[in-house]
Amino acid sequence: MKLIHVKKLLSAIIVLFVFTLTASNLFAQTTGRISGKVIDQKTSETLIGATVNIEGTTKGSATDVEGHYALSGLQPGKYTILVRYMGYQSKTISDVEVKAGATTPLDITLGQSESKALSEVVIKATYRQESVGALYAIQKNSVSISDGISSELIRRSPDRNTSDVLKRVSGATIQDNKFVVVRGLSDRYNTASLDGSPLPSTEPNRKAFSFDIVPSNLIDNIIISKTATPDLSGDFAGGNVQILTKDIPEQNFVTVGIGYSYNNQSTFKDFKSGYRNASDYFGFDDGTRKLVSNFPTTTQIVNRQLTPTQTIQSIRSLNNDFNVYNNKALPGQNYQLTIGNVKEIGANKNRFGTTIALTYRNSQTIAPDQIQRFSDFDYVSSINKFSTNVGALANFAYSFGKNKITLKNLYNRVFDDQFTYRTGKNLGTGGETGDNRYYAYDLLEKGLFKTNLEGEHQIGEKNSKLKWNLGYSNVTNDQPDQRKVNYRSSAPGQPYIAQVTGLQKENARLFSHLNENIYSGKVDYNLPVDFLGKSNLKVGVSSQYRQRDFAARFLGLVYNNADQSNLERPISTLFGPNIINAGYYNLDELSNPTDTYNAKSYTNAGYAMLDSKLNEKLRIVYGLRVEKFDLNLRTAETNQTQPRSKLDNLDFLPSVNLTYALTQKANFRASYSRTVARPEFRELANFAYYDYELLATVQGEPTLKRTTIDNADLRYEFYPAAGQIFSVSAFYKKFANAIEPIIDDRNSSTTISYFNSKSAYVYGFELEARKSLDFIDESKFFKNTTAYANFSINRSKVTNPDDGIVRLEKSRPLVGQSPYVINAGLTHTEMDNKLSLNILFNRLGKRIFYAGGSTYPSVWESPRNVLDFQVGYKVIKNRGEIKLSGSDILNQKYNFTYELDGKPYVPSGLGNIFRNYNWGANYSLSFNYSF
Template sequence: MKKTLQMPLIRKGVGMLCLALMLFTLISGFRVSAQPTEKRMDAIFTHAPLKEVFDFLEAQTGYAVNYFKDEVNLQDKVSLHLQQATTEEILKSALQQTHYSYQLDGRMIIIRKKQETPARVNTGKVAGTLLDEKTGEPIIGATVRTGSKGTVTDVKGQYILELPTGSYTLEISSVGYNNKKITQVNITTGQVVTLDITLSLAKGTLKGVEVVGTAQRETLSALYARQRNNIALSDGISAEQIRRTPDNNVAQVLKRISGLTVQDNKFVVVRGMSERYNNVLLNGSSLPSSEPNRRNFSFDIVPSNLIDNVVVNKTATADMPGEFTGGLVQVNTIDIPRQNFILFQAGTGWNNNSTGKDFYSTRRLNSDYWGAAGDERRWFNKEWKPAGYQAAIVDNDRATINAMNAKVPNFYGLHKYTAKPMQQYQLSLGGSKEVGEGRTLGLVLAGTYRHEENIENYDAWFRASPTIVDTAHEYQFITSVGAIGNIAYQTKKHKLVWRNIFNRRFHHDNIVQNATDKGRFGTQREYISLLETGDLFQTRLEGEHLLSKGGIKFNWFADHAKVNKEQPHTIYSQAQIEDFDEASGKQRLRWDVLRSDASNINEGGVFTYALEEKKQNIGGDFTIPFKVGELAQKIKTGYWGTFRKATYEQATLIPTTVERAPRGTQIADSIGFGRADYEIYTPENFGAGLLYYKPVSATGVSAADYYDGTQNLHAAYLMADLQPLEKLHIIAGIRYENNMMRVHNFASFADAQSANLLDTTVTYRESDWLPSLNIIYNLTPKINVRAAYSKTLARPDFRERASFVYYDLRLRQTVIGAKGLEYSRANNVDLRFEWYPSPVEILSVTAFYKKYKKPVETVNNQMADNKYSVFYFNLEDAENRGLELDYRHSFSFIKKTSNFWKNLFLSANFTIMESKVSYNEKKLRAEAQSIPYDPSMDSAATIRTRPLQGLSPYIINGGLSYQGNIIGANVTYNRIGRRVLFAGIDDYDDIYENPRDVIDLQLSARLLKQKMEIRFNVSDLLNQYYIDYFNKVPEANPPTSPSGLSNVDDPKGMGYNPDSDWKLKRTKRGTAFTFTISYRL
């Protein structure tokens, strides 16, 4: 029986959270008590100076009074005759006799001069976050002023100040910190200048109260401030940097971060570790896997224009999920704005390989343009139900079989369209409003739409057939829609945020190719219609609470995420090319009705799958700051619970005339060459019993192609953020994770004549203690040296542990799961030197080393029938080491007074890596072919060592950017080294991706008082070939290989050599040109 995720699991997580909080309360000695009643006092003053009133209040209430010395005259006289009055009643009565106002902030009373209503014409704003220079934490209650105008930072350390248009000098001060002046703050009408400021702690004084919140991360300087003071080693990219690239989704953005590469234009590889070794958080919450056949998340479904920043943590701390050994990718959507705005953006573009050219596709629906597959394509588990179909086969119920087959839609046949230009639109709005003294309500809404039609041209040679593809075109019809809705409520001590995001990506590929199968006579015309949709929805509620004057914080969150991925109706159709019809000017094709002994879709048919995964997270943590002398310390403890449920089903149907029809059976027309496939495979022919859909799979019936699973993960952690010396920072912690996973899928039939399946459920239970240690030494206020150690892990996913077979039409090979896969565990060591010459400049050098036990990889193996299959294996061990360099520097050193040189930046990151993974070739081959393994036959030659799958030996990113007040320009460069796309049991079966150079350009202009921005982008200017190849010369040499060589090493090394290597696939995608205009109100 299938298991479902019941509410008791959620309640168990809530119970563990409550228990952790109770234990923490006992350990820390923290007491929660009822709020005391407001004290009432008699206040009798006759013509007394304000200082006496303030001294009285400080003595009676414990409040501290803060004010501008040159703005508030303490000798101003007031008179009071109040009995049993509250603090606020005394303040109101006293200050209404003056030109001053007050604000209560925690246990602080802030006195300032009353402000006149600011002019609404010809004004702008300056806004930002005030940070502790050393710790990066926000500072509450600090004053920011210029002349007679000023404000005080809130609980998040944020401020906003409205000023008339002009140039100003800001003065910033806070108790215990050195004052600072910021000159040349230029205010433009209707615009907000983002200015994040740091203050240094004054010697011999105590630091101000630590409060809830972190730095606002919109600007590049804030991103580097957060990165510099992050307790874990990290790299990132901000919305400001993203806007200066032509990237339209997060997958394209990630390749610009140091140490990261992207596979298949959607899967991230961190430090050479393939996608299964990385984890992703969206707005702080872990996400389900978006793929049915691999443990990963498709980053291409998240539009880049909804992103505030992306940060990749490369070392672990105890408060992070323990399940990453490469990197933790944190994607954060846009937050509550500092000003009200409405932004509209529209764009168009073209590709020189696609736009305006013939575009072939199966029949389109109107819903395709909105990202919906449409009900007309869906048949699986609707009118056609696998269990009912299998029962009808067993009962030989032809009427039911014919009726169900007639419900499978007919989308056969290619239609000719014209590839249209790219379209892109975005509408977003947001704002915040004061809803009471010290209370703010904020809102952000955004929607985005993108549609593009691309053509890729390629030639290929498939080993599995073997088949030569000399002419092929892939027609890609892609629609993406997305929306976010965030609302926040903030007081002086509390903040609640509700975040929501939805994304849908509709990707319809039609692959049309002429293929020569060496095992058959002649050339075939083939097409594959592969339509895939992916939906992501996440809703998250989170809270931040300042619980005491001493800075004790409590944060919590609860969220729900859902991923739906499906191929509702994939078609693979073949025809034999007969001859050339001179009358029509076209080739004559013969579409065969397929034989009944086909075992999968590699000879034609229809395929469908549906994946649904739901994931809930709940958690909370306490942070207690304290001091040892004048040095700040911090203890943090918390709980994180994750509850997953996934369901996957697939079906493959092979059309044939009768259940045992021989190959070549045709429905002939008057000219004798047979009708087209769309005329043959009609619902009418199936309904009349002339045709029959045979379900096939690894088990023989479509009903067996499924898996489902549940996972319950409970984690608790304790970490200390300590500062034993002024320049030394130690973060140590321990995380405990208890995991239970159940995987349920088909095992066998009860008997050969029954439709009843014997399924199996395998339960895995594991517990792990995961220590982590990060040490930071501040050589100077701008230079850090970091060292880190952590133990992390990578768990096999449902699909990897489900023993069912998936056939990959693109690669012509099967992918087979492995019941009993074990955890991969890693020990990680990092050492980094980082220098921040200015808030917008960085130089960092990082060395890292990783040691793995039982890493999981997908490995190719040639089977007894000469076909290729991909298996999941636990390999023996692996190592990975590397060096990273990250650099960004202004050209202001050429001429410090020049705005041009100050705004011109050179940026680069470079990574070199070396890895090796070891395994016994004979043992793996025996496991793959289910034959006995004899260890006595082992020798040194049977142990193979090679690079990790997906690892590039080097990664190069570079860029030159300029951003003036009006004109901007940006040039970026990317290159990754040769990497193993698919690994084989022996080196002959390894598939490599050849390096290529990528150059992107952008020109931009800001007009109409910077309310309008125009951007022109060029993507992949060089348009070099994508080449996948085998480094061994094959026994049957392809046409490009020299004759006389047979299965030997490439004489020119491991790089691509067109004279010796077997070219698996060579693709041209074209250069894209886009034009975007945006206007902000």
């Protein structure tokens, strides 16, 4: 998105802030309200048109298309609620307490009438009993095997973004602090949606969504579906991550948050970087890093069509400030402003809701001693990372009668500017006595704009629903002027010579731009029918169109003079104005037709499913999803009529989910489904990118096929009390043509590419428990303490393809699959919930990072123990909260090594450490206040 568009968007949001503040009666409220949803206690389906009244008064409300009701303008005190709905037993709920200026949440369950007798039977319950019962129903009645986390649990954790939150979900872990791994399956086997429409890949070199760009305070809830149903996208094997952001709030509010963080190995330490602009702190480059509009074309440079004067002018138009600036790393900063407003309109009490938020984060972190000691390499690197994240959310919803229209907008921008200083030996080029000093300046700008228009309507008298969704997303991923320079000394005491007499990707200046547009739409229709008992028929169609343009240029200054003393200049003057003006540098470019590609894909789908309640205990959800997928990818070298990569697949994806209610508190579930995993654009594109962090070239494979997966699951779940659970699950997955990253080391330089394995399977077990500790003692201390843990054991086996390539490993575990995953936590509250304590622990087993090749076996990531905590204390009549948080306080190293048959593998040279580093422990202090 262009800067001018972003400025307009932010200006519009600020205007909306002012309007919302003016329109909101946020202060001096003397009345309160009761609101919630009315749901079927056996299916958790919302009931449209149910009447909710204050007993003994004329004050009442009818539920809307979401089953939502609201009783406003109530004086403080206790009330009794009466709920009625045709064909269901009426219910009264007593002891519902209303406080001034606050909303009392109350979800209500209704049971179907067992007879058609005219005499009415009224079920009685208290507020506490009904709250517990509603939570039971929602937990037990999910259609598929799934796990999730609510905004309340998010608020109680130190998590700042969605990737942190996902670490708490059973069977889920996070790779590289932003990519989700579900059931041990790597990010490429998972998919995600935001507010009902699919999320794109945010990465230029992998199929993955960077979950760290969605701030946690904007999330309403997250659900990970681990089994497929026909109404879900069929492109996943591990999990379908569904993120819902907030739309109509329960009450008006303004929340302001401010926080600062300290990193034990970065903050106030020497922080090195390239040049810095003031706009960097706001997430935008000011344009000085980008190529000027009249910069010479690739043809002009490669064919030497520039005059010496034009060459000098072109070089001078580049930003040649290679100074290494040294400052003190500042504490991390985090600012948030969120406004929520709900307004009832007309006698029917239609609701218009607004949720608007701005977020800002900035951090400066150092990984001081990254070690790479394998094959010919013996390097130690200092990595300095400057990160800015700015985000805006603007959600609007209007609920009228039995209809609801929602418009949700999200913009987020990530600005990561990294400087790396590397020293050490490369035996392949410098010999045992040679030494290197390597400088890398690398800026990555990522932007995501997403807008979503959704409608939900009741049609007819049978509680049937029509839902539709239109979505648009724009993803940008730019690397403006990634610069790399190496100095080499032939022996101790000898000068360091800049390696700029020839151009290679290891020392080139990269200018790349990725722009992707995604258009999506879907329609779902839900109709209650009498077939095999009470059933719901759901049918729908969806379509998605993706279009990506990518272009990269590898430019460089090549020294052309006989005076070699200039090559001994320090990095700050190596490309100084005097030497450039003297004409000592040529402008060169590495040109390859695969450096530019454009791609498009169409995914069209239709489905039909039936949700049948066969009797009081047995429920079955089954159906078929059909997906048609077409992909064309063309690089510049390819004939215009013949795409380099082409996929044309028609997939029939059946699924069945069975739930048997063993008791009122326990379920047994079983499911089968077929899903797929399709190649990502980057995995197909033959573009070769040198990754200086991995010391390898990353390149796509145009002949990849899509993966098909057969999935089977079993689960027992028990709910001892509201908000508590014990479950045991088992699963099995069989892959055909699994897509995996692999190390191709047949040549002198290492290439990381992708391939389809011959066959693969995964199976595993999961155990989850959440329980208060009141079974130890009935005292208040143990009642206010809840323990949480989930543990999974996973096993997999991959057989490498018979493609004529001799590899060290014939079979191995699936890439990214952990043999075990542990998440555990302990929460405690005191002083009527004013004081809260939360301790969280995560560990995952050793897993493959890259699959091995002919010379090197697989790269394995070693386990790490991750310990987080948060202490919160509410102040100022519970409107404010102070939080002290710590994340990754053990600060154990990330360790990646070459291993074969469980033992370190050293083929030659110096060792088996692929990478070894840590980012430090973070401690933060924040204050949030709600008006």
